[in-house]
Amino acid sequence: MTPELEELIRPRRPHDDLSFDELERRYNFLQTTDRRRVFARLVIKEIERVRGGASGAVRVLDIGCGRGIGRELGYTEAMGAHADEFWGLEPDDEVTPREGLFDNFQHALMETADLPENSIDIAYSFMVMEHVADPDAFLRAAARCLKPGGVYLFMTPNAGHYFTITASTLHTLKIDELALHLLKRGSEESYHYPVQYKCNSAKKLRAQGARAGLSEVGVAYLEAEGPHGYMRGPLKLAYHALRAKRRIFKHKGALLTLTGRMVKDA
Secondary structure, three states: OOHHHHHHOOOOOOOOOOOHHHHHHOOEEOOOOOHHHHHHHHHHHHHHHHHHHOOOOOEEEEEOOOOOEOOEHHHHHHHHHHOOEEEEEOOOOOOOOOOOOOOEEEOOOOOOOOOOOOOEEEEEEEOOHHHOOOHHHHHHHHHHHEEEEEEEEEEEEOOOOHHHHHHHHHHHOOOHHHHHHHHOOOOOOOOOOOOOOOOOOHHHHHHHHHHHOOOEEEEEEEEOOOOHHHOOOOHHHHHHHHHHHHHHOOOHHHOOEEEEEEEOOO
16 A cells, blocks of 8 residues: 555544444544544455455455545545455446456446355445435345355444434425535535435344344444534534534434444354
């Protein structure tokens, strides 16, 4: 890995370099920096754990690779530098990864991808689960390609956070696109995938995972700056009030980002 990539993922706050189990136990409010950094380090730790007990090459699958983790290709490159084989999936035909980034790449949904059974050691996705329309089909497909004991890691907005609750309500009322346009007016971002919010709570994920053959499900939560980019004008007062509340009432399940770890049944 290059010095530039090492600097990109270097820990900067106390909880940036915690293991998944440690993140799951702790209250990770304002203790992490960029969630992309935390996620990349979690995936790299998982790769090294598997390599310690694997007899062959460690194969890693990026589901919904897009233009990088949170549109930052460096995080993807950092994870790929640790994998022996790096595979990628992206459903948008207009998005093509940098040449040479993946050893195997397909334009496909997880549910329709042509992947060998029991072939992947670690699969991961970043901000994909909130867009999944059929969670059971998605997780069955992930479980099918994972080796027994293989791991699926992901990050997604937490269903229990006030921002996600608001966004989900607006989506149900079919006015989420209008609200997004008003809040992000002037932003360069002109397109985003439609949200579904069908698999971003611990209760749902445990039930969905069990049905797919991913019975061991761990869930951790973290929040750094929160949804400040969406809290403009008068909403800034609410944003700061809620941040103050987070410092006093330390409820892990109310933090913005849900990090999941599912293990395929042996």
